[in-house]
Structures are given as structure tokens and as C-alpha cells.
Amino acid sequence: MNISGVEFIKGCSAIGAGLALIAGIGPGIGQGIAAGHAASAVGRNPGAKSDVTSTMLLGQAVAETTGLYGLLVGMILIFVQPLAK
Amino acid sequence: MNGNVLLLANDPDFMIKGIFSYNLFGNTVWITTTHVSILIVMILLLTFSAVVHSKLKKLDPYKAPPMLVNIAEYIVEFVNNMAEGVMGNKAAKFFNYIATIAIFILISNISGLLGLRPPTADYGVTFPLGVISFCLITFNKFKWQKPIGVLKGLCDPWPFWLPINLIGDFAVPISLSLRLFANILSGTVMMALYYGLLPFFVKIGIPSALHVYFDLFSGAIQTYVFCMLTMTYISDAIGDN
Numbered sequence: 314m315n316i317s318g319v320e321f322i323k324g325c326s327a328i329g330a331g332l333a334l335i336a337g338i339g340p341g342i343g344q345g346i347a348a349g350h351a352a353s354a355v356g357r358n359p360g361a362k363s364d365v366t367s368t369m370l371l372g373q374a375v376a377e378t379t380g381l382y383g384l385l386v387g388m389i390l391i392f393v394q395p396l397a398k
Numbered sequence: 399m400n401g402n403v404l405l406l407a408n409d410p411d412f413m414i415k416g417i418f419s420y421n422l423f424g425n426t427v428w429i430t431t432t433h434v435s436i437l438i439v440m441i442l443l444l445t446f447s448a449v450v451h452s453k454l455k456k457l458d459p460y461k462a463p464p465m466l467v468n469i470a471e472y473i474v475e476f477v478n479n480m481a482e483g484v485m486g487n488k489a490a491k492f493f494n495y496i497a498t499i500a501i502f503i504l505i506s507n508i509s510g511l512l513g514l515r516p517p518t519a520d521y522g523v524t525f526p527l528g529v530i531s532f533c534l535i536t537f538n539k540f541k542w543q544k545p546i547g548v549l550k551g552l553c554d555p556w557p558f559w560l561p562i563n564l565i566g567d568f569a570v571p572i573s574l575s576l577r578l579f580a581n582i583l584s585g586t587v588m589m590a591l592y593y594g595l596l597p598f599f600v601k602i603g604i605p606s607a608l609h610v611y612f613d614l615f616s617g618a619i620q621t622y623v624f625c626m627l628t629m630t631y632i633s634d635a636i637g638d639n
Contacts, residue, residue: 367626374623378573381580388587392413 322397330390336383343376412590414520432520439505439517446470473501477625484629488636492629495534499527500625507582507617510589511609516617519582521575528575531628535570539635547637574627581620585612 316324351369355362389395416428450470457463463471477497481489506518517523539548552563589612592605 367622370619371623371626374577374619375627377581378577381577381584384584385576385580388583 319397323394326390326394326396330387333383333387333390336386337380340377340380344373347372347376411594412515412519412586414515430520431515432517432523435509435514435517436506436523438512438514439502439509443501443505473497480622480625481629484626485633485636488633492534492632496625496629499531499628500621503527503578503624504618504621507621508613510586510613510617516582516586516613518578519586521579524575524579525571527578527624528571531574531631532571535628535631535635536567538632542636570631574624578620578624581616585616588612 347369351365354365358365414430414432416430417434419426419428421427446466450466453464453467454470457467474497477500478489478493481493481496485492503518506516506523508516510516539551543551552560552567554563589605589608592608593601
């Protein structure tokens with residue numbers, strides 16, 4: 314089986330995209346921790362539910378950013394293929 | 399070229415497409431699907447505000463207000479409460495900007511429901527939004543803290559911390575715009591993959607739940623986060639004045 318150089322690079326780009334999406338682990342753990350602490354905060358003080366929820370969503374969205382960078386790298390590797398040009 | 403790694407006959411297609419090109423001072427400029435989506439969103443917003451305005455003009459205080467006026471009041475009140483919760487008595491000055499950006503981003507994000515490609519899934523739309531916010535933040539920083547205070551803030555723990563603080567400042571518009579862009583783009587890609595790759599019988603009914611999550615929930619959260627972060631940065635820039 315003959316594999317040309319460009320095809321080899323495309324295959325490696327797909328593997329790289331898969332590896333880049335490992336970045337999703339960190340935000341997942343972080344968002345889970347934030348949601349857990351928000352749940353315990355609401356359990357202690359149910360009156361502050363709306364404040365706690367909005368703070369939690371804001372923090373989770375900021376924590377999500379690093380995972381999204383990984384997603385962008387993966388998407389660029391698959392759909393733009395800068396290395397195979 | 400695009401998507402050929404998936405090796406399928408019906409490739410999912412979510413790319414921005416050019417509609418026609420023209421020459422401007424020797425450069426080729428493309429009118430893309432993003433422009434069309436923005437125009438449609440703009441027409442929707444303009445029509446809504448024109449209708450609400452005409453209804454407000456002939457509003458009868460002794461009758462129940464019509465539905466559209468109620469909706470407009472709800473929107474204004476929601477954004478107003480949000481702004482006052484973060485910025486306190488400074489909120490009135492920035493309310494116009496925050497409300498404009500909130501309504502535009504919200505309608506853009508949920509325009510995937512209308513069958514459009516969301517305009518915010520194009521980095522050329524979200525980056526200017528981030529840059530406008532950044533200019534507002536920096537202007538307010540210089541206005542309220544004076545140049546001396548800005549310099550002091552940059553050299554915060556020690557003077558050699560300055561380059562790091564500078565990078566941190568310039569990362570604000572990039573992270574603001576990339577967050578919005580990547581969230582909406584990931585929703586668009588997921589919907590395109592779902593519609594493009596699966597057999598037809600799972601495309602009945604199930605996509606509605608996905609649309610609720612990716613278009614409505616994610617779009618609303620990202621709108622909230624963009625406005626909230628802009629307001630937080632502005633109130634940080636204003637300080638305790």
C-alpha cells in the first residue's frame with residue numbers, strides 16, 4: 314500500500330485533532346467542581362439561589378475557554394488542514 | 399478540499415460560503431452567507447423595534463398594553479436589572495451599549511433556529527464585538543483612573559510584572575470573542591454533523607432537543623456571559639469612584 318506524503322500528513326492531522334480534544338477533560342472537571350459547590354451553596358442558603366446560579370454560570374463559561382481553544386485547534390486541523398498545503 | 403477526511407458522499411457542510419465578489423480598490427471582496435444572515439437579523443430587529451415604537455406612541459394608559467409592548471418591557475427590564483446588579487449607579491451610562499450588544503448577540507445566536515448559519519459563528523463578527531468592548535474598557539480605565547493609575551495598575555506587584563500584565567490586558571478581547579465564536583461554532587458543527595451523517599429516521603423529532611440545547615440554551619448563556627464579562631471589566635476599570 315502506497316501512502317503519499319499529503320495523505321500521511323492528513324492522517325496525522327486527524328490523530329492530532331483527536332489528541333487536541335483531550336483538552337476537554339480539564340474544563341469538564343472544573344465545571345463539575347463548580348456545579349457541585351454551587352449545589353452545596355444553594356443547599357445551605359436556598360434564598361441566594363439566583364445569585365449562586367448566575368455566578369456559577371459565569372465561572373463555568375470562563376473555565377470553558379481553555380477547552381474551546383483545544384476544540385478550535387482540532388477543527389482547524391481537520392477542516393482547514395494547514396499542514397497539508 | 400473541506401471535509402474530505404470524512405470520506406462520505408453527503409459531507410456535512412457548515413462552512414462560510416461566498417455568494418458574489420466585487421473589486422474594491424484592487425482587492426477582491428466577498429459577500430458571504432454571514433453578511434446575509436446579519437442583514438436578516440438586522441431586518442428582524444429593526445422591524446420589531448419599529449412596530450414596538452409605533453405601538454408605544456398610541457399606547458392607551460387606561461387599557462392593558464399589547465403583547466409586543468410587554469415583551470419589549472420585559473427585555474429592557476431584564477437587561478436593566480442585570481446592568482444595575484453589576485455596575486450599581488454607573489449602569490445608566492452603559493445601558494445602551496449593553497442592551498444593544500445583548501439583543502444583537504442573542505438574536506444572532508438563536509438564528510440557527512431560522513435555518514440561517516449563525517453570524518456569530520464567524521470570527522469576523524465576534525472579534526469586532528470584542529474589540530469594541532476592549533476600547534470601551536480601556537477608555538473608561540484612562541478616564542477614571544487617570545494615566546498614572548493605569549501605569550500603577552500595570553506595575554501591580556512589582557515593576558517587572560509589566561509585560562505579563564500587558565499581555566493579560568490584550569488577551570481580554572481575544573478571549574471574549576473566541577469564547578463566543580467557539581461555542582456557537584461548536585453548536586453549528588454538531589448540528590451539521592447530526593444532519594449530515596446519520597440515517598433519515600433519527601432526524602425526526604430528536605433534532606428539536608438538540609436545537610434547544612445548542613441554539614437556545616448555549617446561545618442565551620453565551621450572550622449572558624459576554625455582557626456580564628464586559629460589565630465586570632468596565633466596573634473594574636471604573637474602580638471605587
